[in-house]
Amino acid sequence: MLNVSEGQAPPTELRSRKYRFTSNVIATIILGVDLLCLVLGSLLAPLAYELILGPRYFIEQHVNVAVLVGVNFFLIRLSRNSYAHPMGRGGDSDQAVAFEFLLAALLVFATIWQLGQAKPFSSGLALCYLGLTAALLFVSRFVVRKLVWYLVQAGHIGQRIAIYGADLASSERVLRLLELERLPYVTVVGIADDRTTRIEREAPWTVPFIGSLDALVYRIAQGDVDMVIIALPMISQARLDQITEALQRVSVDICLMPREALDLSQQYSMRFIGSLPLFALWQRPMRDFNRILKAIEDRAVAILGLILFSPLMLLTAIAIKLTSRGPVLFRQERFGFNNVKISVLKFRSMYVDRQDESGAERTVRGDSRVTPVGRIIRRLSIDELPQLFNVVTGEMSIVGPRAHATRMKVGDDYYFEAVRGYAARHRVKPGITGLAQVRGLRGEIATVERAKRRVEYDMYYIENWSLMLDLRIILETVWRLIWDRDVY
Structure with missing residues (x-):
């Protein structure tokens, strides 16, 4: 909580002038x-192969x-712009690097085999090279x-x-x-605005309020800010020109957060049909080969x-049958892919005459509807295991x-009424577990704010x-099952 006051005095102390790289240098580090x-990989593979079978290969061809x-x-x-977003998307976006290497190797080896030049090559050495590299x-x-975290802590890399x-x-x-991006090198130093008369005296900011545009310019001049994000979704062109002209007096990156990123999707992009430019707000997720990979992953797991x-x-199933009357499995109608309703399977964890098939009544801590066995299987998420059959059938x-x-x-509203853009989460099949669940949003969602956060993680x-x-x-789901105390 910060007490925001109009005309807040700018900082007077100058900070250390240690040279700091921006995030652009990270792409260069990753490429290197x-x-x-x-x-x-090329040097270690022959050494590993010699230790196993000896030098039975022609090194020149392999090089x-x-x-x-x-x-x-x-x-x-x-071609995939893999170096365009270094460490973005929570650090998960570049873990396909090993797959991209294997794909490159497959293309080369397939070409060599098709040309009939594969005979001089050692398959054992090739496997050593592929596996090691x-x-x-992957480990890199x-x-x-x-390494980036260390350089950030040392003050050599940072994006303020x-x-x-x-x-x-x-x-x-x-x-x-x-x-959501979880970028270790990003620090939000504060929020600025000239409309100080419209800001409450104790606005619930999680970061400091810098002050007016002039105060922001002063902070930039002191070398405290690397980038300014203008987050005014309904800004006029005249107002935007006024802000950028003021910020142009100092050395800083100026970026505009589009309304589409604030209200719709952050994955908007430019697309073309022939030479006709289009502004793509939504994209079909998991398309083409990704859709096949996802299906293989689901069925196999x-x-x-x-x-x-x-x-x-x-x-x-035996414990449920012996401790309470009623069927072992519980079926509930839920939203599936493309908002089509599906019947989801669970082990029954409530007394058969008290369970709510509609899902309108939330399960709360100490809920009297839950059986003794139900409390155990709900706590350990064992009740979700029958949904593996939903996955095999392609519904989940x-x-x-x-x-x-x-x-x-x-609260008093249905989920799809309380959270704007809720239906967009059904553009993919629902899952047994998800990102929101491993980020602390597992179990009861009692407030609209928590519901919004869950949908944001889903998107x-x-x-x-x-x-x-x-x-x-x-x-992370396995880890959460051991330590999570918010499920009942």
Whole structure:
């Protein structure tokens, strides 16, 4: 809580003038690390192979192939703009680097085989090269994140951002979007606005209020701000010109957060139909090959889960049957892909004469409707295991936005009425677990604010999906099952 006062005096103390790099240098670091991994993989693979089988290969041909694989690798990464968003999207966006390397190698090896030149090459050495280099690239992402974190803490890398526009909703939206990215080098130094008379004396800011535009210019002149984000969704051109002219007097990056990023989607982009330019606000997620990868992942994990958990599921079914009357499974109508209603399976955790199939009545702590066995299986999420059958049939995914009951409420309103843009979360299949659940929003959602945050995480997941993000969520789900105390 900050006491905001009009005409707040600007800071008078000058800060340390240690030279600081912006986030642009991180892309260069990542590119250099990729090159180093390719070189190390090429050097270590022959050594590893010699230790196993001895020097049974022609080194010159393998060096040439390694160079071709490296060129293809960088071409693929540049074509996918893999260096455009360094460490963005929570650090998950670049975990596909090992897959991109294997794809580059596959293209080169397929070409060599098609030309009939594969005979002189050692398959064992090729496997050593592929395995070592892919492992190096994969591990390098975690090393780079630690390195960047160290450089940030030492003050060598940093992006200090100020938000201009003290509209509470817009400012909080920008702060939440930055929080979702989880960028270690970003620091929000404060919020500025000339409309100080419209700002409450004790506005609930989570960051300091800098003051007017002049105060912001002064802070920039002292070297305290690297970027200004103008977050005024309904700003006029005249007002925008006035703000930018004032900020042009000092050295700072000036960015405008479009209304579409504040109110709709942050993944908007320019697209073309022929030569006709279009402003794309929404994109179909998980399209083309990503859709196939997601389907393979879901079926494989679901079948494996059914095999591993079948004894536990059998014991749970017996415990439910012996301790309370009624069926073992509970079916509930929920929203699925494209807002089509699906029947979701769960182990029954409530007394059969007290359960609510509509989902309108929330489950609260100490709920008398929950059976003794139900409390245990709900706490450990064992009641969700039958949804693996929903995944096998293609109605659900392992990871995705949680499937909500059609009549689920937040406060006095239905979920889809209380949260703007709620229906957009159904552009993908619902999941047994999701990003919101591993970010502290598992269990009861009693307030509209928590409901909005859950939907924001769902939208972030949809627009930034990757296999590595799914794997990360699955591992974090296991961890949460052990330590989470907010489920009942």
